[in-house]
Amino acid sequence: xxxxxxxxxxxxxxxxxxxxxxxxxxxxxxIKFHNLLHGKVLRSPHxxxxxxxxxxxxxxxxxxVEAVLTWxxxxxxxxxxxxxxxxxxxxxxxxxxxxxLVAAKNAQIAKEALALIEVVYQILPAVFxxxxxxxxxxxxxxxxxxxxxxxxxxxxxxxxxxxxxxxxDVEKGFGEADAVCEGTFGYENIANPIPPEPPGAVAHWEExxxxxLWVSNQASYLDKIILFHLFGKKVEVRTHGxxxxxxxxxxxxxxxxxxxxxxxxxxxxxxxxxxxxKEEHIAAFVLRPGSRMHARVGMKRDGTVTAVSxxxxxxxxxxxxxTQAQVAVGCGEIQLMTRCDNWDLKTAIxxxxxxxxxxxxxxxGQELKCSFIPVLCLAMEKLNxxxxxxxxxxxxxxxxxxxxxxxxxxxxxxIDYSDCMDQGARxxxxxxxxxxxxxxxxxxxxxxxxxxxxxxxxxxIGEDSSxxxxxxxxxxxxxxxxxxxxxxxxxxxxxxxxxxEVLQIPMERITVSPADSLVNPFEYGPFxxxxxxxxxxxxxxxxxxxxxxxxxxxxxxxxxxxxxxxTVDGMIFVRGKPEKSIKWGAMGYERTILGYGRFDPDFTLAxxxxxxxxxxxxxxxxxxxxxxxxxxxxxGQIIDPPGLEGQLNGCLGSSGIDSAIFEETxxxxxxxxxxxxxxxxxxxxxxxxxxxxxxxxxxxxxxxxRFKAIGVGEVATSPGPMAILMAVSNAVGVWxxxxxxxxxxxxxxxxKINANGKVNDSAKVNAKVNAKVNAKVNAKVNAxxxxxxxx
Amino acid sequence: MAxxxxxxxAKPAKVVAFSVNGKAVELQIGxxxxxxxSSHTLAHTLRxxxxxxxxxxxxxxxxxxxxxxxxxxxxxxxxxxxxxxxxGKSVMTIEGLADPVSGRLDPxxxxxxxxxxxxxxxxxxxxIMSAKALLGENAAPTEDEVKEALSGNFCRCISHYHVVKxxxxxxxxxxx
Numbered sequence: 001x002x003x004x005x006x007x008x009x010x011x012x013x014x015x016x017x018x019x020x021x022x023x024x025x026x027x028x029x030x031i032k033f034h035n036l037l038h039g040k041v042l043r044s045p046h047x048x049x050x051x052x053x054x055x056x057x058x059x060x061x062x063x064x065v066e067a068v069l070t071w072x073x074x075x076x077x078x079x080x081x082x083x084x085x086x087x088x089x090x091x092x093x094x095x096x097x098x099x100x101l102v103a104a105k106n107a108q109i110a111k112e113a114l115a116l117i118e119v120v121y122q123i124l125p126a127v128f129x130x131x132x133x134x135x136x137x138x139x140x141x142x143x144x145x146x147x148x149x150x151x152x153x154x155x156x157x158x159x160x161x162x163x164x165x166x167x168x169d170v171e172k173g174f175g176e177a178d179a180v181c182e183g184t185f186g187y188e189n190i191a192n193p194i195p196p197e198p199p200g201a202v203a204h205w206e207e208x209x210x211x212x213l214w215v216s217n218q219a220s221y222l223d224k225i226i227l228f229h230l231f232g233k234k235v236e237v238r239t240h241g242x243x244x245x246x247x248x249x250x251x252x253x254x255x256x257x258x259x260x261x262x263x264x265x266x267x268x269x270x271x272x273x274x275x276x277x278k279e280e281h282i283a284a285f286v287l288r289p290g291s292r293m294h295a296r297v298g299m300k301r302d303g304t305v306t307a308v309s310x311x312x313x314x315x316x317x318x319x320x321x322x323t324q325a326q327v328a329v330g331c332g333e334i335q336l337m338t339r340c341d342n343w344d345l346k347t348a349i350x351x352x353x354x355x356x357x358x359x360x361x362x363x364x365g366q367e368l369k370c371s372f373i374p375v376l377c378l379a380m381e382k383l384n385x386x387x388x389x390x391x392x393x394x395x396x397x398x399x400x401x402x403x404x405x406x407x408x409x410x411x412x413x414x415i416d417y418s419d420c421m422d423q424g425a426r427x428x429x430x431x432x433x434x435x436x437x438x439x440x441x442x443x444x445x446x447x448x449x450x451x452x453x454x455x456x457x458x459x460x461i462g463e464d465s466s467x468x469x470x471x472x473x474x475x476x477x478x479x480x481x482x483x484x485x486x487x488x489x490x491x492x493x494x495x496x497x498x499x500x501e502v503l504q505i506p507m508e509r510i511t512v513s514p515a516d517s518l519v520n521p522f523e524y525g526p527f528x529x530x531x532x533x534x535x536x537x538x539x540x541x542x543x544x545x546x547x548x549x550x551x552x553x554x555x556x557x558x559x560x561x562x563x564x565x566x567t568v569d570g571m572i573f574v575r576g577k578p579e580k581s582i583k584w585g586a587m588g589y590e591r592t593i594l595g596y597g598r599f600d601p602d603f604t605l606a607x608x609x610x611x612x613x614x615x616x617x618x619x620x621x622x623x624x625x626x627x628x629x630x631x632x633x634x635x636g637q638i639i640d641p642p643g644l645e646g647q648l649n650g651c652l653g654s655s656g657i658d659s660a661i662f663e664e665t666x667x668x669x670x671x672x673x674x675x676x677x678x679x680x681x682x683x684x685x686x687x688x689x690x691x692x693x694x695x696x697x698x699x700x701x702x703x704x705x706r707f708k709a710i711g712v713g714e715v716a717t718s719p720g721p722m723a724i725l726m727a728v729s730n731a732v733g734v735w736x737x738x739x740x741x742x743x744x745x746x747x748x749x750x751x752k753i754n755a756n757g758k759v760n761d762s763a764k765v766n767a768k769v770n771a772k773v774n775a776k777v778n779a780k781v782n783a784x785x786x787x788x789x790x791x
Numbered sequence: 792m793a794x795x796x797x798x799x800x801a802k803p804a805k806v807v808a809f810s811v812n813g814k815a816v817e818l819q820i821g822x823x824x825x826x827x828x829s830s831h832t833l834a835h836t837l838r839x840x841x842x843x844x845x846x847x848x849x850x851x852x853x854x855x856x857x858x859x860x861x862x863x864x865x866x867x868x869x870x871x872x873x874x875x876x877x878x879g880k881s882v883m884t885i886e887g888l889a890d891p892v893s894g895r896l897d898p899x900x901x902x903x904x905x906x907x908x909x910x911x912x913x914x915x916x917x918x919i920m921s922a923k924a925l926l927g928e929n930a931a932p933t934e935d936e937v938k939e940a941l942s943g944n945f946c947r948c949i950s951h952y953h954v955v956k957x958x959x960x961x962x963x964x965x966x967x
Binding site for chain 1: 838842843844845846847848849850851852854855857884885886888889896900901903904906907909910911912913914915916919937938939941942943944945946947948949950951952953954955
């Protein structure tokens with residue numbers, strides 16, 4: 001059981017609540033700037049082409065236009081991993097690639113100017129499929145990346161960055177298996193989280209070499225570092241983070257829009273704002289990496305995985321920003337969910353002529369497991385293993401080890417999540433509903449129900465470094481200096497809560513510094529699942545350090561040792577003797593006390609999310625309806641109950657469960673255009689279609705920081721998609737292996753339409769499918785009569 | 792201005808007059824910076840001309856409900872409404888919900904706070920305005936009626952479940 005605290009674990013009001021509900025919360029586009037110009041980007045209509053000639057003279061002559069920049073005008077700023085992408089290049093590599101930048105006195109004039117720029121292209125052949133891109137003779141995106149293969153590993157994770165999982169003896173492992181299954185599966189529908197607030201930036205350049213940026217980002221301190229390196233380490237960069245209108249991992253790196261605004265400000269000497277349109281947001285901002293895996297697994301009857309071999313191919317689009325990092329983390333995460341001694345899993349990252357992939361919630365592991373779990377399911381089906389039993393057996397246990405992102409081996413010192421999985425299964429009614437593989441849990445005429453389960457967890461809850469200061473004031477108040485933007489998780493308020501608990505002062509007496517890189521210490525940002533443990537640790541330590549200094553300073557006044565003192569509500573007294581106390585003001589009214597806290601990376605703890613889903617499939621129309629979701633996790637200690645519940649409910653959108661049911665980004669394989677780059681054609685779940693969600697959250701204290709908590713919010717989206725494939729396959733009695741399970745795919749799997757989408761001889765097919773499924777169901781339902789499982 | 796108008800008889804500029812949050816607004820129609828162009832949407836005018844940036848723009852295409860405001864009590868998409876169409880109308884935005892004298896929040900706003908019915912908060916003003924229109928028409932909506940009224944409002948964090956609770960709790964004729 002979790003400990004009782006004064007603030008931690010209590011539902012408290014978010015500090016920005018009143019601002020949000022009154023429209024007073026300032027997002028990037030709400031901030032007013034004096035003398036502001038507006039920037040727009042001219043984008044390529046071709047997927048792959050050389051720019052032969054650009055004539056910008058007509059655009060420059062349009063009244064109100066202050067600058068027009070092309071690849072010929074800009075410095076040699078090169079981004080990406082490895083650095084191969086010029087901020088503006090003479091080659092374009094996807095439909096939407098930046099060709100020219102315009103700054104004008106308003107957005108309308110800037111847009112008009114774009115139409116006046118004349119560009120002559122030499123069109124090149126393009127490639128949109130990752131395996132096609134790897135073939136000899138395929139169009140080459142970069143001279144530096146022969147075969148379109150992106151250099152493995154990211155320098156950010158060190159020289160031994162994890163790029164594969166190789167250990168043990170796979171041949172021996174396959175020899176010990178009771179079943180060996182293999183297949184090629186993908187998660188390539190590049191569903192887009194689409195945060196409501198579009199990406200953007202405001203830059204103000206000051207000669208000779210300083211730029212201040214206002215960003216809408218998840219990790220604003222990191223922007224400063226990324227841009228510093230992008231600008232050749234010659235520009236002093238300051239970032240201001242504001243409220244961020246959703247990110248879901250995508251607004252980790254917005255270096256392109258930030259550098260466009262910087263270039264235009266440098267050219268004009270005035271602040272320049274660029275806010276992407278929704279079309280640009282969907283077609284020219286971050287996509288999830290495409291994932292395709294050929295895998296072979298060996299499994300014993302008891303669910304032991306004896307060997308895993310295969311190749312994981314990752315489509316990064318036209319360049320890689322974070323894809324090597326996602327591959328490294330994914331390779332770690334697959335080991336967390338599959339306890340196996342023998343591995344031979346190789347990876348390759350491939351460039352294609354579509355918009356680039358980047359960071360998205362579920363970072364690598366979701367992409368990999370959505371492709372890998374279908375292979376495991378084939379083996380489980382062959383051996384008739386219940387998937388809940390399988391994940392309980394195979395999720396990392398205390399004392400197990402794994403290679404993590406830096407290539408080092410870590411021994412897990414967290415908890416066993418089996419109890420949590422059991423409690424989730426009970427809430428869901430798994431045992432009553434599970435009828436075996438490819439068996440519906442209930443049948444009502446043409447409508448069939450099926451259930452599925454997925455699991456995900458990561459050891460990046462303790463990744464990277466954080467620093468914080470806590471400043472105590474003589475009036476009994478405090479200030480937390482932590483470079484954190486608020487992107488919806490409520491973390492700014494949660495750190496206040498942690499500091500309040502350490503200092504024992506009301507949360508209202510604590511303010512947080514604005515996310516300004518000039519005044520705050522280093523902060524990697526609330527990225528991955530690191531917010532609660534990593535950033536929280538820095539805030540807690542800073543508060544503890546400040547408290548210690550305060551008590552040491554006033555101890556002589558109370559004739560006591562510092563370690564015997566307590567402080568509550570701004571009063572200091574000897575423990576157990578509150579009748580004789582002094583105020584924080586005893587520090588002196590011309591003084592503040594500054595505590596410092598730092599967190600260093602720790603990869604020995606992991607979180608875990610298990611998601612159970614029930615779907616109903618209409619076998620006449622192919623429509624899949626989500627009936628019920630149960631998320632089960634263990635947070636160690638809940639910090640903020642309503643905030644956590646909100647994070648877990650996030651399992652549906654932001655490319656979670658719905659990326660398996662209907663969400664997809666549709667890329668035209670001939671032209672390379674994204675066909676649904678707007679919020680009407682890109683489908684999203686509405687209020688009218690909400691399924692019941694039950695969140696089972698346990699609190700088993702874990703050895704993280706003093707509040708024994710770990711972050712679980714990020715991973716809420718990740719187990720769902722694989723659970724959906726399983727549930728739909730079970731409902732209809734045949735395997736579906738492609739995301740999302742659109743009506744077309746369901747009807748194809750049922751043999752009701754053919755590969756061209758034409759209707760097959762429906763009477764015959766229906767009779768056959770119904771007879772087959774009904775016979776199986778009847779047998780099962782009869783066997784389970786009285787359990788209520790077929791209700 | 793004087794130079795361009797020299798020698799011409801200056802025509803009186805056309806105006807569009809309406810109220811925003813109870814205050815009369817009269818804007819000239821034209822293409823000068825201080826004027827409203829006939830192509831300007833209400834969302835643009837509220838944000839850029841009147842400085843009421845509580846109204847958010849997400850899709851600017853009538854698909855997501857972020858820019859929802861009330862016109863004569865009905866929820867409308869301000870990104871799909873031209874400012875010149877608002878002649879004589881009464882517009883209410885998120886900034887107009889709290890009591891202008893006491894500063895006391897509208898019960899819906901307070902309920903959104905009490906239920907933490909937001910995460911990133913970007914869609915929240917639109918959600919609250921859609922809910923305000925619903926409660927104006929139906930003081931005791933059912934859960935399904937709340938969902939139906941909000942079905943045009945996009946939220947990606949999935950604050951929906953908390954929002955439904957917040958709206959039901961704020962309904963003056965509701966049981967909570």
